[in-house]
Amino acid sequence: MEYSHSAKLDIAELSCSRDDRQLFSGLSFSLQRGQVLLLEGSNGSGKTTLLRILCGFRPADGGQIYWIGQPLAGSSYFADMAYVGHADGIKKELTVLENLRFALALSQPGHYSIEQALQKVQLAGYDDNLVQTLSAGQKRRLSLARLLVTHNILWILDEPFTSLDKQGIELIETLMDDHVKNGGMVILTSHHDLSLSHLSLQRIHLDSCL
Amino acid sequence: MSFIPAPISRFFHRTASPPHFYALADKLMPWLTALFLLLLIPGLYGGLVMAPADYQQGDSYRIIYIHVPAAWMSLFIYVMMAVMGGIALVWRMKLAEVMLISSAPIGAGFTFVALVTGSLWGKPMWGTWWVWDARLTSELILLFLYLGVTSLYGAIEDKRSAARAVSILALVGVVNIPIIHYSVEWWNTLHQGPTVSKMDKPSIHISMLIPLLLMAVAFKVYYAIAVLQAAKLELIRREPSAQWVKNLLEHKA
Amino acid sequence: MSLIHAFFAIVRRDLLLAFRRRAEAANPLFFFVLVVTLFPLAVGAQPNLLQAMAPGVIWVSALLAALLSLDGLFRSDFEDGSLEQLLLSPHPLSVLVLGKVTSHWLVTGLPLLLVAPLLAVFLGLPEQAMPTLWLTLILATPLLSLIGAIGVALTVGLRRGGMILSLLVLPLYIPVLIFASSAVDRAASGLPVTAQINILLAMLLMALVLTPLPTAAALKMSVN
C-alpha cells in the first residue's frame, strides 16, 4: 500500500468548551508521517474530547483541522484514519474472524492479511472463538488487529494500554513502532510512560492550552 | 457560505452574536409592545363588540377570534422552528438553536389554546366537549409533536447536542405535518362522524374578517415579543460565564 | 470496498447477530400476539364487535410491536463502540444505516406476516381481507422501521429514552396507521383498496429515500 507522501495533519487554533467551561483554546500543532503525538493532561482536561473532535464525532467550537492541506470534509481523511476508543467496537456475539472481516468490509485492505494480523497481536488460532469468550486484554488486542488489517495512515488511540498486562503493553509499543517506521502517524492519550525507540515523539500538555 | 456576499454575512454574524442580539432585543421591545397593543385592542373591540352575532351560532362564534389565529400560529411557529433548525444544522449558528428552542413552549401554548378553545366552541355546537373532527385531531397531534421537541431537548444533557437533536426533529416533523394533516382529513371524511362543519367558515362578513386579521397579526407580534424574551433567558443559560454576561451584570449593578 | 459490498456486509452481520441472539428475536412476535389477545378480554367477545375492530386492533398492535423492537436497532452498537466505527467508515453513513434498518426489518417486521393469519382468525376477520392484510404488512412495517430509526437515533444516547422514543415516533406513525387499517377495513367489506395501497407504496418509497439522512445526522449527534 502506497501512502500519499505528503500526508500531514494540521490543527490550527482549535478550541473547545464543555458545559460552559473552556477545555482548551488556541491549540495548534501539525503531525507528519513517522511522528507520534502524546496528549497529556489531568483528568477532565479534554484529552478524550480532543480525540473525538479529531474523529469528527464532535464539532470544535473554533479552529480548523486539515488533512493533506484540505479541510476534513473534502479530504480522504476518513479513509486514512482509524480509531480505537474506550469501547472496543467489536461484537461479542461474533467470532474473531467475523469481526475482522466486517471491519475489512467497511474499509480498504491494509498492510497485513487477517492471518498475519492475528499472528502479530498473538491471537493466532483464536479465529473461530466467539469474542465473548476472550479476556479483556485479548479483546483489546483484537481491536488493535483491526488497525493492522485495514488501510490507514493515522491511528487515533484513546488509552490503548488499559486492561493490558506488561506483555500487552510491549506489544502495542512494537505495533506503534512498526507503524511509524512504515510512515504512519499516531495520536494517543496515555497514563503510561511510553518507551518508544525513535525520537519523533511530540508531547502536548492540554492543561497548558487554555 | 461563499454564496452569501461578505457584507451581508458579516452583518448576520454581528447581529447573531449574543451581546448584539441581546441589546437588539431590548431595543425592539418597546416598539413591539406598542405595535402589539395597537393591534390587539381594536382587534378585541372589533371582534367582541362591533361584529354582529352569527345568525346560526349566536355569540359563541366569537371564540373564532382566538381559536383560528391560535391554530394558525401553532402551525406557523412549528414551521419557524424547522427553518431555524435548518439554519442551525447547515451553518451551526447558535442563535438559530436558541430561537428554535425558545419557540417551542410558545408554539405548544398556542396549540393548547387552539385545542381548548376548539373544545369550548364545540360544546355548544356539538353538545359534547370533544369530537374527532379533522382540525381538532390534527391540532392534538401537533401538540404531541411540540411535546416531543421540548422533552427531547430536556432529556439530552449536553445542550449543544440537544439543540442539534431538536433541529433534526423539527425538520422531520415539518415534512410530516402535511402528510399527517392530509391523512387525518382523509380519515375524517371516510368515517363521517357527527361532524358539524359549522366551525369551518360561517360565511364570513367583512366586519368579522377585519378583527380576525387584526388578531392574527397581533398574535404574530406577541410571538416575536415572547420569543425574544425566552431567547434572552436561553442565551444567558447557555453561557453564564461568558464575558458579555459579566459585562451585563456589571452594567446592572 | 464498494458501497454495495459494505451495505450487504452490514445486513449480513446484523442477521448473524440476530441469529446468535435468537432467544430475543421472537419477543416482538409474542408481544404482537399478546396485545391482540388482550382486546377480546377487555371489550368482550361478541363476534361482530371484534370483527369491526379487527383491522384497527391488528394495526395498533403491530405499531406497538414495532415500537418495542426499535430499541434494539442501535443500542448494542452504541454501547460497544461499533457505532463509532460505522461513523468513521469512509462510506456515507445513511447507506450503512439503511443496511441496519433492512436487517432489523427482516428480523422484526417480516415475521409479523407469519402470525397475521392467526390473529385474523382470533378476531374473525373475513378471509377475503387476508391478502390485503399481508400486503399492508409488507408495505407498512418497513415504513415503521424506517421512521422509527430516526427516533431511536435521536434517543440512543439517553439512559431512559424509551418513553421519549414513543412520544417522538408514534405521532409520525399516524398516517401509516390510518391508511393501513383502512385498507384492511375496506377489504373486509369487499371494497377496492388500490388508493390506500398506492399511498402506502408512495410513502414507503419516500421514506426509503428521505429517512436515512436524518437518521444518520441524529446518530452523529448521539455519538458526539
Next chain:
Amino acid sequence: MNLESFFAMGGYAFYVWTSYGITTAVLLWNLFAPIVLRKQLLRQLTLKQKRTQ
C-alpha cells in the same frame, strides 16, 4: 349595546369568557415566565460573581 348583554354573550358567556381567560393565562405565562426566570438567574450569577471576587 350595554355592558350586561356584552358580558352575557347571548347566553354563551361561559364558553366565550373561559376561552378568552385561558388564552390570556397561557399567553401571559409564556411571556412572563422567561422574564422572571432570567431575573432570578441574573441575581444568582451576580451573587456567584461576588463570592468569587
